[in-house]
Amino acid sequence: MERAEIKIARFSSCRGVAFEINPNRSNPFAIGSPTKQERIGTWLWLPWTRSNSFKILPQPRTISPTRSRTSSHFCDIDIEASDVELEFIAEVQDVEEADKAHRVKVQKLLPKNDTPRRSRLSIILLDQGFTFYKGLFVVCIALNMVALALSAVGYFPYAKKRATLFSIGNILALTLFRSEAFLRVIFWLAVKTLGRPCVSLGIKTATTSFLQSVGGIHSGCGVSSIAWLIYSLVLTLKNKDTTSLEIIVVAFTILSLLLISSLAAFPLLRHLHHNVFERTHRFAGWMALILLWLFIFLSMSYEPKSHTYDFTMSKVVKKQGLWLTLAITILIITPWLSVRKVQVSVSAPSNHAAIIKFEGGVQAGLLGRISPSPLSEWHAFGIISDGKKEHMMLAGAVGDFTKSLISTPPKHLWVRTMHFAGLPYLVNLYQRVLLVATGSGICVFLSFLLQPSKADVCLIWVAKDIELNFGREMRQLVNKYPKEKVIVHDTAICGRPNVAEMSVNAAIRWNVEVVIVTSNPEGSRDVLRACKRANIPAFGPIWDS
Template identity: 85%
Template sequence: MEERESTEIKIARFSSCRGVAFEIDPNRSNPFAIGSPTKQEGIGTWLWLPWTRNSSFKVLPQPHNISPTRSRVSSHFCDIDIDASDVEVEFIAEVQDIEKPDKANGVKVQKLLPKTDPPRRSRLSIILLDQGFTFYKGLFLVCMALNVVALALSAAGYFPYAKTRAALFSIGNILALTLCRSEAVLRVIFWLAVKIIGRPCVSLRIKTATTSFLQSVGGIHSSCGVSSIAWLVYSLVLTLKNKDKTSPEIIGVAFIILSLILLSSLAAFPLVRHLHHNVFERIHRFSGWMALILLWLFILLSVSYEPNSHTYHLTISKVVKKQECWFTLAITVLIIIPWLSVRKVQVSVSSPSSHTSIIKFEGGVEAGLLGRISPSPLSEWHAFGIISDGKKEHMMLAGAVGDFTKSLISTPPKHLWVRSIHFAGLPYLVNLYKRVLLVATGSGICVFLSFLLQPSKANVYLIWVAKDIELNFGREIIELVNKYSKEKVIVHDTAISGRPNVAEMSVNAAIMWNVEVVIVTSNPEGSRDVLRACKRAKIPAFGPIWDS
């Protein structure tokens, strides 16, 4: 009888909640390594659209060689990478040849030995630690430095105006942070930037610097919040040194305002905001409103107080002469403006899958804008990218990843609260450039689709990576993508073609299409990898900065 070689192999199968299942290849030293294809001139990889096998997009060569397998549907459409909390099997296996005599024939036995997987980085650590020194942090430090210098000069007696108007400097910082978060003001600024700096004669360096600044104004917002606390503390210290010139009521109101601003700032700390977003949103909103009401009371008490008689005497002439009054009036107007645009509108909600909902509204919307919707306007608001051809209607694509988005599928509403003033974000700045590569994973496609449906100043190219596209996103989204030139689109379905190296794919596509800039919308780790790869290739790139 012919002697036959037997091999004992133990295969581990993995599946993440991202929905990509794969098996370990025991023929590689690293079971998760993606092998490079044989180098052949002029040969590329063909990525097939998942909804048809009759047409394809030709793609640049990609260094992945993965056998596609299907698993359960993912509900995290923007995430194609595995997070530590999502891994169902918390080990990886390493192939080792072990000399083990087999009783039957004495041949070598190959086994897969378990190996501890290094701990995965959390999303929060990626957001806080992996971005390095950003433009956002630079603005934060510059704004903070200016305030610290002014405060130090005032305390040393070299800036007497600030010493006598410390409360005004605190209110001035609050006005600045409100301006940096006013969606109406930013909409105008973004529009002006596109009109003026988006001209062909303006250099790419100026355009990218403008994009970095507008994307990072949150750094000014955060810095002014901290600075306003510092100035208010300084004002209170000076007031307590001269208690005979003020009243206990004024001091008490000032302490309450300080407490509310401090509470609002603590709630905005990344750890709290990331883990308890609804708590942050409500504290930020209601403590801010209460502080504003008390600020008006503080100003009226301060203006009307007579130190000599210890009485209050309020006149209009006294109020209008106070700078604090005009600053506070501006803050009040800026806070009221978005609430004047709140409307309850009729909506149509459909669910192409149990993990996605499409919300439709009346009226066309300009490409690049985002919108906010809410089931209860005083408690929570949710921002989504807007998909529109600019004509009769627009819609939002929502992945079921939270209580609200899940409720859109389980109990579709007939009406929702909206803010009719849509706000501009990073996608709007696509209009600054001539040639732009847009990279999206999962439901991140929603912020870019309008550029495929409407005429744009920029020549737009798209990479979209997602799982089970037709199953999760439905025919309607597919048909919208199909309307665009197939020469400018790469669609990669991970359920069919496996998990790609999105960073490398983005760099190669940017070079192939000769784009000026890359804009990515993905999860924190995915966005970070694309931005780093583009930076190494010296290609300007922008993505979510996950700021405050």
Template identity: 65%
Template sequence: MLSPVRFSSCRGVAFEINRQLRADPFAIEIPAAEVTPSNAIFWQSSSREFRTSFIQRSLSKTSSHFCDLDPNEDDEEDTDSLQVVLEEGTDKEKQKQSPLPLLAISKRKYPSKPAQNNSRLSIILLDQGLLTVYKRLFAVCLVLNMTGLVLAATGHFPYARRRSSLFSIANILALTLCRSEAFLRIIFWLAVKIFGRPWVPLFLKTATTSLLQSLGGIHSGCGVSSIAWLVYALVLTLKDRENTSPEIIGVASTILGLLCLSSLAASPLVRHLHHNVFERTHRFAGWTALALLWAFIILTISYDPKTKSYKNDIGSRLIKEPVFWFTAAITLLIILPWLTVRRVAVNVSAPSGHASIIKFEGGVKAGILGRISPSPLSEWHAFGIISDDKEHMMLAGAVGDFTKSLVSNPPSHLWVRQVHFAGLPYLVNMYERVVLVATGSGICVFLSFLLQKSSADVCLVWVAKGIEQNFGKEIKEMVSGWPKEKVIVHDTGVLGRPNVSQLSIEAARTWRAEAVIVTSNPEGSRDVVNACKTVGIPAFGPIWDS
């Protein structure tokens, strides 16, 4: 008797393929004429054996998002088009099959949630939880600043009352540090060097990973706090307007307006729906506010309330003021990445209409990401980097205007920032054994851990559709040839949609992984992280403000 084959969509709807259960509305009848022999592939775990059967072909549609597992398609329509091969074939037929190790789960211990039509925005705003590390850091920054502000306003913190603008600028320096790619590169390197040792307890490694991944919470909290302190400083200035000048009030008010505009543009609603508006507003409003901040400092230091005039000789006084050094540090951090911007020759190829491969000279350390741009003052796009010791490349899924143009009109040159930045994938180097889970073009940043010698022993799980057709022969060859215990590839165009959460849990248990790191769309990342944490496996995935 043929045993049923079960799989689930990324929305959690399970389907069972069983000829004898056609009465079930979700059962799929397999026409006998369409069933042809094929060889099954086995994947061994410590406690069980999974039998994988090849699926001849799939007529499902191309994903609307390159990292998604066809989230908008009708499940019944897609599963009805699957022609499943359930019998073993000969060695000759086995040679015709793809060399990639494929894995399907035939039994699910951890069923997915019922089908939901969650938008990405709702996942960003609601489904990531109320007590995430990001929101805790935001709350801590806000509470500390508001406590100091209340104490200053009630007369219990006289220094803050006299230097309220300094506290606003200090918050701006803190939020700039949290977004400085050069500074964070150093911090991530130190974290790996200090905590990436075998004797360091796992809870310290995971706590450090959570903290570094969620520094955006400090960035946001300090941004809101800087506005609050500037409002307070402006109110005090207006109360004492006889000892100040209209120019100082005007410049301070303009800076406040620009900070408010920048903060509103960075809100999840605007950032998600109008990313280019957010990026350009954040950049140009920030630059303008920085220039006005210098004007504000010079005006306030040079103004003499007794004579109602400005003094020319302010150099000696300027270097004694903390606001000068804070603002100088902010300026340096903002200018530094722009000093590394270069226009370089690139080799762009498109293995399909759904992705492009951008090649650069020089090797890059595993886990590092980079930014490229067709117009540096307008937009920048971050991608994971695939690299050996000689060259590096980026895999860009064609999901937006820029990435689609890479396929339709490949450029010969692109602008790059030569200082690459570290993110969550870089922290893989902190652990000894890690399972890396990727969907679609999310594979890009993880491939370097296979091509380069790494301190972490990794197992790669890749779920995508049409591996060679969509990603090209070169990417396929990078993941081929590895033991199927180390690289597990699930082609949804061949095997249907898997339960990625279950796949990740089983791989982590078999690999004895210290952590799971996933790169997928917001819903996919959330489901894998939550499922792993439920069974006690530390897991991390990108957050909306990574």
């Protein structure tokens, strides 16, 4: 009997991107229901080398195709099923021993995925553990409560006489750490001073954790300002003769507005009714600021002996509260001075996403806010730009506003021309970074592929029906980047991958300093946990900010 000839077939993607096939199907490019597997499992084929030869790595059983159809992304190759099986047997025998140790090592580092799936909200509220954000929140509360307690027992007389000033000081701090202009300067200084090869990785990751979590200071100071104002009102009511009824009424109104604003920001309400939170937070804050000015002038002009008001400016300007309130006002007004109504071009490659184009180039890593009506709601998106003539935003259809962009594309939108810095901007702190994105989350990273960056970035993008849902333009932007630094995984063709395992493998292979992920709460959590177990610094969205 003649010896069977083993045909070694090499597959090359038409677009040079990563893809999966299952050898146990009659058509290796069809994604269908899993068939009976006896000798060979499911494998992932990736273009590890520039020559587009492929290495075979085992994939966990968690990968499952999302639907059954023939791929339209690859060249047509006629191959018999028996030939594919013979090839896999030969190749597995060659690489199995070499890859065994690596597979065991990676699997040990990954968290066990044996817990039941939880809702998005439960992951946001309950499944993040004690984050750096919460740590900053606790520190702010603790410091203020210690000072308040010392004041109450008489060991801090300065605070007892100026309890209202401490409340205003906390309002200034919470405003400062939510000011997009102030944070833009802080992020820029951090990148300029710490984004050098000589600075240790530990300092860079600590800086990233802090800057990403400054919202904890905002929340902690907000609660503390309420505590100090209550304390001030209690002291005032004990000495009614030293103040007037008007001042007490204004102070109680400010307290009520701060309480309403804080309750609206409670995580459960904020995530379930975001528009209610945004409008309540904004308008209650504005009303409180107006009344704060009234309170400043009334309290600093009141004469207890004559029960009259002396509105002499020379007297008022000497008070610290006036200047703190002025600083708060400037910080709140500054972003609104950059609001403009601009012409936009909106296209919808599918009913899943819209592409919004604006004039003017934008630096990589910055984010922008847009609104159909500036006093109602604002939406933040990552900015895609080559830094030259134009920039654009990719808006996934997940809410009423983003869906309206697809159904009734607007000709004009309100924008804040002052773009703000977020986690993507801190890519510039590092020398080598792995960016992991799912779905429309790719928009915050694409600028790093289109314009020069201090960091050497690599990319993993996992999405469904990429060209169909996000358009050929998005695919072409990714294809401009060196293909040895990009893995694009289309789940409609390749099935749903274990993104956490894929990220750890890529981080080790590319020898990156840090992983930055943008995904849904569950996806981000899984990648962060996997990287933590592998001792790889990783950062993702702060859902409780």
